[in-house]
Amino acid sequence: MPPVDTEHFLGNLDQLRTIGAYKTGVHRPTYSTEDMASRRWLMTEMEAVGLEPTIDGIGNVLGRNREPGPHLLVGSHIETQNHAGWLDGALGVMTALALARAGLPVDVCAYADEEGHWGNMIGSRSLVGDLSEEDIDKARNREGKPLRDALKTAGLAGLPRLALEPARYRGALEIHIEQGTQLESKGLRIGVVTGIVAIRHFKIVFEGQQDHTGGTTMAERRDAALSAVRLMAAIDTEFPKVCGERSVWTTGRIVVEPNQPMIIPGRAELSFSFRDLSETVMDRMEACLRALVRESNRRERSSATLEEVSRLKPELCDDAIIGALEAAAEMLCPGAWQNMQSGALHDSQVLARLVPVGMVFVPSIGGISHHWSEDTKREDLELGCRVMAEAAMRLLAG
């Protein structure tokens, strides 16, 4: 195998960031014009390195290796959050291309919509057989647009959907930016992921009574936003008592209606999620949340309803793949790597249901991600790519 061409790899990353460029980041929401342009560009690049590219009915782009096995599946995603960073996802796909270019027997895949514009990991879930036609019929984005319409506009309607062939692969590898500051704060350059956290995502809706702020006494009010604020404040107080050391919880989205300065909110909606590697801790946090919602309904004059949006189990990475990644990291940056868990979700978590998976992290400057200013040092990107190539060779040789 020739050495991996990291200059070409960085060049590819720079080319990809010009599609949907926004400040120093990119804006390529799934199935947008920019996203589809990037998928077509990726297929051309796959051709150029000798792969056989296909795009399927949900937007997954798979470049199949033409050589006999054993194979590895290497990939990530190429769509982005709105006005977000240039590396989140793109790094994993461009690294996979670099491995193929170096002659390694890998299939390269860009799993569609990891960022969840239209649901929850619909690309990789489709590959593992966990996305029905009914799921697609029902799916809407946050503006209420049907997924079917988006697929039609993107030219994907009617295309067959690919199914993962577990027997084809020794395992699935993914490299991703850390999206945190653990590596940076310790001066480390590589993280070998041991597991991906569980996540539970809930919608909490408060129904009160919309009213005039001047004419309605405090005692008469049924302020839905105030009830929501009290619940969030209670979570802020109570979750630290039941959480684990690395648990996180977030209210990322708050929608108040009618959201006018001089009107008492009649409705409020929260998107609340929490994460941990331990199901026991997750169960404790969920029990706490449910108790606080019940308490809210006892105390408040606005009613609260809790609705589960999604639930993902934690997934442990494969020991053999962890071993290969550790050996590669120790060879290429001795002492400058660590094991860690992934607090963020990745497609690998879904693929792990059918194939052994492993992941590598490189540092995020300032820990910033999901923002256009997201960045990683170029030498860390190169190192990550080389660690992936070295680990792949070890796995294929093993």
Place this chain on the structure above:
Amino acid sequence: MPPVDTEHFLGNLDQLRTIGAYKTGVHRPTYSTEDMASRRWLMTEMEAVGLEPTIDGIGNVLGRNREPGPHLLVGSHIETQNHAGWLDGALGVMTALALARAGLPVDVCAYADEEGHWGNMIGSRSLVGDLSEEDIDKARNREGKPLRDALKTAGLAGLPRLALEPARYRGALEIHIEQGTQLESKGLRIGVVTGIVAIRHFKIVFEGQQDHTGGTTMAERRDAALSAVRLMAAIDTEFPKVCGERSVWTTGRIVVEPNQPMIIPGRAELSFSFRDLSETVMDRMEACLRALVRESNRRERSSATLEEVSRLKPELCDDAIIGALEAAAEMLCPGAWQNMQSGALHDSQVLARLVPVGMVFVPSIGGISHHWSEDTKREDLELGCRVMAEAAMRLLAG
């Protein structure tokens, strides 16, 4: 004077509610097509009762009485909040028309944008000389659209702006729905307003760091929405310790950025206002708010900035007008009326700077206002109209 024609009056209200009808309410935001249609319709109705109608450069519609004085100024507003009720404002303007139709020497006025789509009482403030051309240049609605553009589209650009002629009037009268439940809960039908509360309105902006919810530990986070929630929870705890008996406070608007379930909010903005008839109580509440924002900046990792949006002093109604309204109420519904303060702002508060003012309230069913289901019994609407006519006669005779 012939008796006031309450059937015609109710008919007018029913006609007006067809313009921009939404469910059982209306949608006529200021300067919208529907709002301008209602202003043109009003001018036709003014003509029909013998008034001389003018629309001015900010949208105020004034119907001048052609008879010699003394005169009264009677009016309210006809635009609405979004998807709101059919009586808020409309009642006052249709009552004024009914008084003119009955031959009373009143000028009828629909003050523009009392509902604050484009600022704060810009119509009545323009009339009393408290709205400069620079204020108009700067004004934007909540979507960021310039007021100048809206005036141009509405065909108002370049029209002269009217100035109130204080010497022309014995006083200014306004009838309005209560927008609360005080009258209804006591079984009363008329409220004679003694004063209109002060209001102070602030914008509070929190700047944190947008980040990925999975990769960022709780300790590392600078969650702007969480800091905002903690401030709102502190207000919820502390304001009851400093407020007056009838004080109210509201966070009506919460804007979180980017407002995505899986992204830590980097920015949050609150619209917070509070009201009371006593300036001493208002000062106490403002001092409490400022202390809580300072405390937030000491404790939180997101910075909070407090910006004053507007500040209105309380206004007491005129004793002679109160007396005339009380006498009229006692004559027409003995024992079924009360004195009360107005928790809501009205144009009368602005007019009070130049002329004596008085206000009448009729009950709101269930206290509901600023919502399409807002309503008042038809017999209460008729009674309110008759009380206004009777009080106007007494004032003009006095």
